Amino acid sequence: MTERDPLSKSFGYARVDAHERERRIRHVFEAVAPRYDLMNDLMSLGIHRLWKRTFARMAAPRAGQRVVDLAGGTGDVAALLAGPDREVTVIDPSEAMMAAGQRRGLAHVRWQTGSAERLPLADASVDTITIAFGIRNVTHLDEALAEAHRVLVPGGRFLCLEFSTPRRWLKPFYDAFSFNVIPRLGALIAGTPQAYTYLVESIRRFPSQDEFAGHLRRAGFDEVHWRDLSFGIACIHVGRRPVACSMSIPTETHAAENGSQGVSSS
Numbered sequence: 001m002t003e004r005d006p007l008s009k010s011f012g013y014a015r016v017d018a019h020e021r022e023r024r025i026r027h028v029f030e031a032v033a034p035r036y037d038l039m040n041d042l043m044s045l046g047i048h049r050l051w052k053r054t055f056a057r058m059a060a061p062r063a064g065q066r067v068v069d070l071a072g073g074t075g076d077v078a079a080l081l082a083g084p085d086r087e088v089t090v091i092d093p094s095e096a097m098m099a100a101g102q103r104r105g106l107a108h109v110r111w112q113t114g115s116a117e118r119l120p121l122a123d124a125s126v127d128t129i130t131i132a133f134g135i136r137n138v139t140h141l142d143e144a145l146a147e148a149h150r151v152l153v154p155g156g157r158f159l160c161l162e163f164s165t166p167r168r169w170l171k172p173f174y175d176a177f178s179f180n181v182i183p184r185l186g187a188l189i190a191g192t193p194q195a196y197t198y199l200v201e202s203i204r205r206f207p208s209q210d211e212f213a214g215h216l217r218r219a220g221f222d223e224v225h226w227r228d229l230s231f232g233i234a235c236i237h238v239g240r241r242p243v244a245c246s247m248s249i250p251t252e253t254h255a256a257e258n259g260s261q262g263v264s265s266s
Contacts, residue, residue, distance in 0.1 A: 006207055007141050018139050025137050028195045029073075029094040032186075036100065037074055039196070042185050048133075049076075051234050055132060055161045056080035058227070058236060061088070065127040070116050070148070071134025075101035075109055077161075081130065082108040091119065092134075116144035121151040128152075132161040136206040145219035152241040158221060162212075163203040164228070164235035174233060178203070209235050 007021075032039065040048050056077065061067045063085040069078045072090030074097055082088040089110040092098050098111050114120045116131070116138045129148050138144040148158045166174050178200045186196030207215065209226050212235075216224045221239030228235050 005140060005142055006205065007136065007139060021139050024198075025139075026094065028192075028198055029137075030096045031192045032195050034100060036097065037076065039185065043182050043196075047230060048234075051161060051229050051236075052077055052080060052132060054229065055130070055159065055236055058238065059128055059130050059157075059159050061086050061128060066125065067128045067130070068119075068121070068126050068151075070119075070129060070131040070144075071137065072132075073097040073101060073134070075104065075106050075111075077130060077132045078109045079104075079106050082106065084108055091116075091121075117147060119147045119151050123150055124153045126151045126153065127156050129156070129158045130161075131159075133163065135160050135162050136202050141215060142219060145215055145221075149220045149241055154241055155243045156241050158216070158239045158241070160212075160237040162206065162235060162237070164206070164212075164232055165208040166230075166232040170231050170233070209237075212237055 029036075044051075059067070059081060061081050061083070063083075065086045067081050067086060067088045069075075069081065069088065069090050070092075072078050072092050073094065075090055078088050078090045078101075084107075086108075087110065088108060089112055090098060090101065091112045091114045093113065093115045095113060098113070101109075102111060112120065116134070117140050129152060135141070135144065145158075152158065182200050183193040183197045187193035206212070209228065209232070213224050213226060216237060216239040219239075220241065222242045223240040224238070226235050226237045
């Protein structure tokens with residue numbers, strides 16, 4: 001059985017209440033914002049850029065569409081989605097992260113402060129929602145997914161790129177790198193080893209591929225599927241708001257009937 005609201009009472013491996021979780025995560029991203037993009041390159045050996053290009057290709061924004069990149073931070077995904085013939089908006093609760101992105105002068109990208117659980121958007125007003133490495137930092141996962149469902153037009157798609165559960169043979173090597181190397185890089189490059197310890201721990205607490213797909217189905221999405229990247233280290237989940245869709249959320253039984261199986265690729 002998939003755990004409901006698996007993130008709200010945790011900060012990495014620590015047990016905290018929801019308010020304290022929000023406060024600590026806000027502090028993490030204020031601390032890492034100046035070196036966030038550099039740390040991503042070092043932590044992933046640059047592979048995160050390939051993952052994000054694959055993600056953008058799967059999102060496939062079209063002319064005239066309104067695209068929202070949630071937790072878009074410094075705008076690296078938004079830059080891949082943007083174009084003169086469509087509107088791309090970064091929505092992020094961290095003004096420090098967005099300020100770092102705005103200094104890059106990205107063309108055709110707008111910026112707006114807001115949280116995934118309380119989107120400052122009208123019902124059925126967005127064609128595509130993307131979120132890359134941000135969903136595990138929300139406090140109330142199912143509320144965030146329900147909000148994404150609410151603001152999407154019928155037939156609109158939600159795409160999530162997130163760290164996930166790697167293949168069993170890879171996990172010991174991945175764990176050793178994550179827990180021993182990444183916090184030391186955080187101390188050396190960003191001066192914030194505690195922040196990167198949290199980020200590593202938050203990956204381990206995040207639902208597996210199949211479990212997260214269950215959250216998407218319960219939020220009302222259909223055509224749910226996923227694509228593993230780098231043997232499951234990262235994963236792209238996709239869900240669609242049904243074309244014939246009311247604002248109500250389906251029951252778990254009905255949602256399970258609508259779900260599709262995941263697919264994998266390395």
